[in-house]
Amino acid sequence: MRSYIVAISLLALTAPAVQASSDDAWAEFGKAVSTACVKAAAGQIEKPRAVVDPYGSDHFGLALVTGKAKGAKQTISLICVYDKQTKTVELGSEFSADQVKVTPGR
Template sequence: MKPVHLLAVALLPLTATAAHASSDSAWSAFQADVSKACVTAAKGLIENGRALADPYGSEHFGLAVVTGNAKGAKVTISTICVYDKKTKRAEIGGEIPADQLLVKP
């Protein structure tokens, strides 16, 4: 066998394991964890926050947008949240007015 083929055969079990490492239920639990941590992190800025979490995040971080009423005001705002997958801690960015957070196809 050629060395390249040996390497491919040696790595095959690792790729199979990685593909099965995260199930749909694990990704759903991850989204729920990110959402909960981000809403909690945003409590000083947003009342009754709701989070929209990226289903998978990046390699090291969960990502979400938290939206709700600005604390002590009747205006809707959002903030961007980053959730560290390793430490399970969330941090938020600054206030984004609702009229500036628009996504159009």
């Protein structure tokens, strides 16, 4: 019984630290997805900006990358899929501003 109480007490004391590191890990993950997706989209979009799904799916990070199409006046968006294991990205087809309304933070 005594070891049970000690275990519960230790768990209670470490829970805030686990939550904080988890928040830090998710923030780091979001930054990695954003950086990789913006870099991948730079060939198609001038000054690309990414809106990142904060958690993604089980296997992938997900983002929508938006900006002015290179060599054109229209704004486009691309879906970006970031593989969590290999840390590689793939971009989907273009969506026009008429199809997707996104205003990423600056």
